[in-house]
Amino acid sequence: MSTVQVQVDRNSRTPLHVQLAQQLEAAIQGGELPVGSRLSNEVDLAEAYGLSRPTVRQAIARLVDQGLLVRKRGVGTQVVGNSGQVRRSLELTSLYDDLTSAHRKPETDVLRFGISPATAEVATALQCELGDRVLRLERLRRADGEPLALMRNWLPPEILETDPATLAERGLYQLLRAEGVRLKVAHQTISALPATPEQAKLLSEEPGSPLLATTRITYDDHGQPVEYGSHLYRASRYSFEHTLVHR
Incomplete structure (x- = not known):
């Protein structure tokens, strides 16, 4: 049976x-608890960590829900790794396309759809004037029914004719391609942010949980910006993969 060193801060606001x-x-992702290993039972874990059984039970249930652990009758609680995590290569593709290619079922809740004045940030990204009309989209993307990402996008309104119902059924890049927009290159940044209470509620995370944050400016084959995106992904469910080449 496996245990790892754990230190909890009883003065922290994090449960x-x-x-x-x-x-x-972290122990599972780092290999300290390898795939196939079994955890000690709740009683032993509670004693080892100086925590109550309900606390340990809640923690185990959380990791079972994340697909990192599985409970098996007669075997106990076993590490199964992070097979439920979405891994995405650093290419100019959409999350919708990537989920479909991975045989995952993408679903979309359209949270906001309409024309808005461009903020300074959006105006810089889309190379337009402050206050110009832009199409603003906000969506909650699910994979196989599970919340995965909060997605905000701004586009020049003349390049895309759509509606919330269509946007809920199809990917944004899919719609742009159907309009004849040829996506060529994008500039993207990746960082991390703690989830606000509102974001945490939508993504089924705890407030303050780490989220993977990306911003992307996408250009067409004429070098014109056609989309500015600001997205938040569940770090427990999502990662980027890329290959580094020595020069």
């Missing part, structure tokens, strides 16, 4: 079961 789950997740 104890979340702290425990996060540290066990």
Whole structure:
């Protein structure tokens, strides 16, 4: 049976079961708890970590929900890795296309759809004037029914004719391609942000949980910006993969 070193901060605003789950997740991702290993039972874990059984049970349940652990009758709680995580290569593709290619079922809740004045940030990205009309989209993307990403996009309104119902059924890049827009290149940044209470609620995470944040400016084959995106992904469910080449 496996145990790892865990230290919880009882003065932290983060619940104890979340702290425990996060540290066990880090041990799984880092290989300290390898795939196939079994965890000690709840009683032993509670004693080892100085925590209550309900706290340990909540932490284990959280990792089971994330697909990192599985409970098997007669076997106990076993590490199964992060097979439920979406891995995405750094290419000019959309999340919708990537999920479809991975045989995952993409679903979309359209949270906001309409014309808005361009903020300074959006105007710089789309090379337009401050206050110009832009199409603003906000969506919650699910994979196989599970929340995965909060997506905000701004586009020049003349390049895309769509509606919320269509946007809920198809990917944005798919719609742009159908309009004859040829996506050529994008500039993207990746960082991390803590989830706000509102974001955490939408993504089924705890407030303060790490989110993978990306911003992307996409250009067409004429070098014109056609989309500015600002997206938040669940770090527990999503990662980027890329290959580094020595020069």
